[in-house]
Amino acid sequence: MNIQFKKGVLDMCVLAMLRDGDSYGYDIADTLSSKILLADGTVYPILRKLASDGLVTTYLKESQNGPPRKYYHLTDKGLDLLKEYIDDWNSFNEVVRGIIGGDR
Amino acid sequence: MTKAEYLKLLSTDLSCMPYGEVQDIIDEIGSHFDTAIERGKTEDQIAVELGDVHELAKSYINITPNKLPAVLRENSEKKPAPKGARVFVILFNVFVGAPIGLWWAAIDIALVYAFVSNLIFFIARWTMISDLGVYITPAVMFQISSFFGLLVILVLAYFGIRLLIKALSSYLKWNRKLWVKGF
Numbered sequence: 001m002n003i004q005f006k007k008g009v010l011d012m013c014v015l016a017m018l019r020d021g022d023s024y025g026y027d028i029a030d031t032l033s034s035k036i037l038l039a040d041g042t043v044y045p046i047l048r049k050l051a052s053d054g055l056v057t058t059y060l061k062e063s064q065n066g067p068p069r070k071y072y073h074l075t076d077k078g079l080d081l082l083k084e085y086i087d088d089w090n091s092f093n094e095v096v097r098g099i100i101g102g103d104r
Numbered sequence: 105m106t107k108a109e110y111l112k113l114l115s116t117d118l119s120c121m122p123y124g125e126v127q128d129i130i131d132e133i134g135s136h137f138d139t140a141i142e143r144g145k146t147e148d149q150i151a152v153e154l155g156d157v158h159e160l161a162k163s164y165i166n167i168t169p170n171k172l173p174a175v176l177r178e179n180s181e182k183k184p185a186p187k188g189a190r191v192f193v194i195l196f197n198v199f200v201g202a203p204i205g206l207w208w209a210a211i212d213i214a215l216v217y218a219f220v221s222n223l224i225f226f227i228a229r230w231t232m233i234s235d236l237g238v239y240i241t242p243a244v245m246f247q248i249s250s251f252f253g254l255l256v257i258l259v260l261a262y263f264g265i266r267l268l269i270k271a272l273s274s275y276l277k278w279n280r281k282l283w284v285k286g287f
Contacts, residue, residue: 025132026139039155044132045163052167066138070131 006036014046015082018056018074025070047072055081105151107137117161129164186286193282208268215261222254
């Protein structure tokens with residue numbers, strides 16, 4: 001799939017994954033990369049940007065074995081933005097479908 | 105590529121970023137390796153799946169320029185009001201600034217008043233000088249000396265007022281700086 005397509009929706013996908021519950025980097029990277037066929041690393045700079053924009057917060061939590069993991073939590077601001085993204089995405093999708101489907 | 109090699113290349117590429125941030129990123133990617141190893145992947149495989157290390161570094165650098173000013177702005181906004189400095193400003197104004205300023209203004213007003221009233225007397229005396237007869241010489245001498253007196257008062261008033269305005273404006277600036285930024 002076109003890499004530009006993927007990049008445009010990654011922020012939204014990461015936020016959406018965190019809506020269902022807090023998660024750590026590997027989990028998000030693994031799930032997203034297996035579904036969207038991305039390099040695992042792609043997710044990490046995005047997580048960092050989301051954190052610096054205040055859309056997610058981070059905290060450390062002990063893991064069963066090994067050092068504590070950094071968990072990501074969706075903030076209210078992040079949730080609001082996610083809803084906005086989803087609305088935009090849906091209406092955009094509809095328009096694009098109309099255009100590529102040929103019904104004008 | 106091993107975990108150590110991958111992280112070393114990454115930190116080299118990120119060397120333009122602040123040390124703390126690079127450390128943070130290295131920790132995060134390092135923990136990705138650790139988790140993946142726990143799940144039975146080899147370091148080599150993980151490195152491949154993470155993607156090109158230079159691309160990853162570039163992505164991190166690309167998000168940073170926008171972030172840094174934002175962080176700086178946030179910090180300056182979040183800085184608490186300098187309470188100690190504000191109390192000092194209020195007390196200093198009440199006990200030092202206001203008394204000195206008011207005295208100074210009073211002296212300036214007095215000088216202006218002295219100049220105006222003496223000028224009026226000076227002119228008034230000229231109008232009756234022809235009636236003085238034998239006293240005309242001392243009267244003229246008196247007028248000349250009071251003319252110089254007027255000049256002195258005028259100069260004093262001029263510099264007094266100018267100094268007051270200058271001092272007041274820099275004093276207000278100093279007050280504002282203390283009020284906003286603290287000591």
